[in-house]
Amino acid sequence: MDTPKHLLNDRYDDRYFDVVNAIQEAKQLHIEGACVIDRLAAAAAAGGKFRIGETGFGAGRLLVALMDSLEAGGVAGAEVDYCSVELYPVSIEKMRLLLGGLDCRPRHIENLTDAYSRIDTSVPGWHRAVLSGDFGVINLRLFIGEALDMAVTLDDYCDAWFLDGHAPSKNPEMWRAELLSAIGAKSAAGATVTTFTAAGYVRRNLIAAGFCVQRVPGYGGKKEALKGVFLGNS
Numbered sequence: 149m150d151t152p153k154h155l156l157n158d159r160y161d162d163r164y165f166d167v168v169n170a171i172q173e174a175k176q177l178h179i180e181g182a183c184v185i186d187r188l189a190a191a192a193a194a195g196g197k198f199r200i201g202e203t204g205f206g207a208g209r210l211l212v213a214l215m216d217s218l219e220a221g222g223v224a225g226a227e228v229d230y231c232s233v234e235l236y237p238v239s240i241e242k243m244r245l246l247l248g249g250l251d252c253r254p255r256h257i258e259n260l261t262d263a264y265s266r267i268d269t270s271v272p273g274w275h276r277a278v279l280s281g282d283f284g285v286i287n288l289r290l291f292i293g294e295a296l297d298m299a300v301t302l303d304d305y306c307d308a309w310f311l312d313g314h315a316p317s318k319n320p321e322m323w324r325a326e327l328l329s330a331i332g333a334k335s336a337a338g339a340t341v342t343t344f345t346a347a348g349y350v351r352r353n354l355i356a357a358g359f360c361v362q363r364v365p366g367y368g369g370k371k372e373a374l375k376g377v378f379l380g381n382s
């Protein structure tokens with residue numbers, strides 16, 4: 149199927165996400181594949197926070213998929229820090245266009261676009277916005293700038309990392325050893341990492357960063373994906 153023009157990020161000649169089932173693929177790998185809802189619910193039951201790191205915020209589709217999964221899972225009282233980074237932020241109009249028609253509860257898209265519209269993405273550095281719902285609270289912490297600067301300045305350890313920075317052939321910068329090592333350094337013991345990228349050097353860079361990594365089946369047109377667990381103790 150041809151990629152609709154609005155889904156293409158011209159700068160990288162790659163799509164923001166897949167044409168079909170973008171929410172479902174996000175849920176299958178990043179959320180269900182890393183047992184995020186169960187782990188997050190356990191943290192909430194213990195009165196703790198769960199921290200997610202993401203490389204490549206784009207249109208925020210993974211965050212929308214997370215809210216949809218939290219609601220479907222009946223989670224209540226959660227507190228999530230969602231720490232993401234974007235070097236070339238999309239406009240609010242572009243975000244609405246990209247998210248429009250995705251297969252999820254529309255209120256989650258409205259929740260995100262409301263929060264995003266309150267962020268001045270022309271200012272580099274860390275920004276904050278709060279998204280709330282029946283599931284609890286998500287503190288969106290969005291770094292406008294380069295991914296390595298985000299990882300280095302992140303003041304906490306993440307429990308799950310979603311790596312979504314375009315294909316390595318189109319954007320090798322997002323998969324370089326220095327960045328993945330900084331991500332390892334900001335991972336809690338047992339933190340998970342998930343990505344639809346299965347390139348050998350990405351796997352090797354993740355292993356060097358302290359993750360135990362396995363290849364798993366991809367989704368839709370993607371043959372393989374990677375899942376990993378942080379074995380270190382940052």
Ligand SMILES: C[S@@+](CC[C@H](N)C(=O)[O-])C[C@H]1O[C@@H](n2cnc3c(N)ncnc32)[C@H](O)[C@@H]1O
Binds near residue numbers: 211234235236296321
């Ligand atoms: C595949 S898209 C992300 C899609 C997003 N996760 C979503 O679900 O909507 C990859 C994003 O990474 C951003 N990006 C590329 N290189 C970057 C870098 N070095 N630092 C930060 N962001 C970068 C791109 O601008 C693009 O928005």
